[in-house]
Amino acid sequence: MNLSVQLHETASNFPDKMAYHFLGQQTSYGELDAAVSKFAGGLESLGIKKGDHVALLLGNSPYFVIGLYGALRAGATVIPINPIYTPDEIGYILNNGDVKVVITLDLLVPLFEKMHAGLSKVEYVIECATPQQTEGQDRTKLSIYPKLKSFTEIVASGSASFEGPELDEEDVGVILYTSGTTGKPKGAMLTQRNLYSNAKDVADYLKITNDDRVITALPMFHVFCLTVALNAPLMSGGTLLIVPRFSPKDIFHLAKTYKATVFAGVPTMYNFLYQYPEGNPEDLQSLRLCISGGSSMPVALLKNFEKKFNVLVSEGYGLSEASPVTCFNPLDRPRKPGSIGTNIIHVENKVVNELGEEVPVGEVGELIVKGPNVMKGYYKMPEETAATIKDGWLYTGDLAKMDEEGYFYIVDRKKDMILVGGYNVYPREVEEVLYAHPEVSEAAVVGVPDPNFGEAVHAFIVRKNSQLSVKELTEYCKEHLAKYKIPSHIEFLEELPKNTTGKILRRALKDVVLNKN
Structure with a gap:
């Protein structure tokens, strides 16, 4: 099983169910699955084969969802990139990642027109029209860029019956570039098994079902959103309430209008929501769960937020190399403020000393992780891979401790991060x-x-x-x-x-x- 197949099964079971809402428009699972197949077929017509690399240089939008699942269905490896990176940062990842196709916003096309001489491996740039673009305007005809295609053109060229190649669970589905201590980003290779297992285990652990409506405000190119607020809901038949960019006003409006049940964010988002003068607790009364990650939430903020809005905030822990989630505060046992929680399903966390030996309860050591979510390795970096994964254990570089009930606490983050x-x-x-x-x-x-x-x-x-x-x-x-x-x-x-x-x-x-x- 993989994410693409799971989406198709979900669409077969709930064809008319709303898969996502975006800027006032609703799209069903049947429509999403058809668009994914068409886009995958369109990529194949461009010559994209199993194992080729496709980059997503997009913000939160249906383009990202269709682009991600379409590329996966075509058998390609997806490389999400933050669209606000500088040309130098983008160019390094595209070249190091051997990217053949870039899917990006039309606003960024001029950037590629300037960079194309240094991007010899990129065969096509697929542009996505921004909502502000004039109806019917075709920028591909205005551009001097010779490799440019439009997203709608690629979808139109494909077939809804396209199935794609057979995928092995060890095939690399996504490469996430994370900054390394050498100053150059490292590409964490996440396999089909890594991605599927973590999304399913998170969905099971947090009890995400087809009744859930998840506010997807975290950036989709970030692994936290990718697994927790995108893949997990879609594999469960839930609905994504896609937010183009975080805004407290939009969050309160969406939650109230569409009876949102789950919100995932970083502590900064919770702080802005808490401080928002017009934030009405009644607007969030449909939420059954708030999820926090990315960094430790101050206990005072957590308690104040919960008291003001009468909703549970569950903190977790993850890292790109683990797809990313390894811990969450459980929903069926007491939540401990300041803790990252306990092992999620099928994942084992352990605190060890410098010799790799497990330390006693309460002692500080390095947090290491083992499970089906641990990456295959760093792309084209065998030495860094060997230093990070030892005997199947992923060494996180984070200092942590565990209490007598199996709850973990991050004592300090990766050195200097x-x-x-x-x-x-x-x-x-x-x-x-x-x-x-x-x-x-x-x-x-x-x-x-x-x-x-x-x-x-x-x-x-x-x-x-x-x-x-x-x-x-x-x-x-x-x-x-x-x-x-x-x-x-x-x-x-x-x-x-x-x-x-x-x-x-x-x-x-x-x-x-x-x-x-």
Whole structure:
């Protein structure tokens, strides 16, 4: 079994059931499944074969859902990419990921017109019209880009009876690029089995059924949304209430209008909902469950949110390399604020010491994970794969502890990783950009508390030229980094603290910021 086959079975059982709602339009499972088959057939007509790589450079929309499942049904491997990445970041992933077809918004087509000389492996760009585009306007005829096709054209060229090739459970279905400590993203290969098992186990654990209406506000290109708020509901016959971009006003409206039953978000979203002046508790009264992940939710926020809106918030834990979910607070036992919960179905978590030996209850060690959800490895990175997966166990790099009832607690996140609004920012990646500036001698980046986004990026710089300004350096970063990775604070120092071997001490720098506050 895989996601594509499961969608077809769900559509066969509930052809007239609403699969998703988007901007006032409703689409049934029968219509969705037909569109998926047509798009898959259209990809095949372009020469896409089993195992070829297709990138999704899209926000939350039906295009993403159809593009994802259509590519999977065609036997392709899907690479979701954040559409707000810079050209440098997008270009690296497309080239490293050996992408043949890119599915993207028409607004980004000019970007590919400029980049196409450096994207020799990309054979086609499939553009998706934004809702604001004039009815009937065909941008493919306006573009000078020779590889451009329209999404509607590809769907129209396919057949609703297209079935696609046979897929093995070990075939790679999705490659998720995550920033590595080397500064270059690593592609976590998730197999058909990884994706299907985690979506099914999450659906079973959270009791998601065809009666559920799930608010899909998290970015679809992020693995949290991909599994919890997209794949799990669709395989259960539930309905997606797709939100193009997060807005407290839209969330309250959707929840009230369509009697939403499940909301999934990162702590930043809960904070904005809680602080929204016009947030009416009655608008959320249909919710049976709120799911939080991406980073730890402050216990005070969790309790305040639950008290104000009278709804349960269940925190969980996951990472891209595990498809992603490994833990959730159970629904049939007490929820423990501050905990990431217990093992989900078929997944085992364990806390170990540096020798890989399990530590006693209550002691801190590294969290490792085992189960059908653990990735196949990093794309074209055998050494990194071997260092991360040992004897079938995925070493997360996160420090954790377990209590006597089997509840896990994250003590500290991956060393030095910064979480801005639920997005991972690795200091080294930002530092690489800063070091490339001709007037920067040294650079160090740390995460500091931020009331709106959980954490913010704070950079410490030693200048070669005292004329270098914060404004100039910020503008430079905007050219090379996605918006959420750009330092919100830049501080100039005469020198950076180092240990006896010359290593820059990020912890000491972070303490300086915290002590100021």
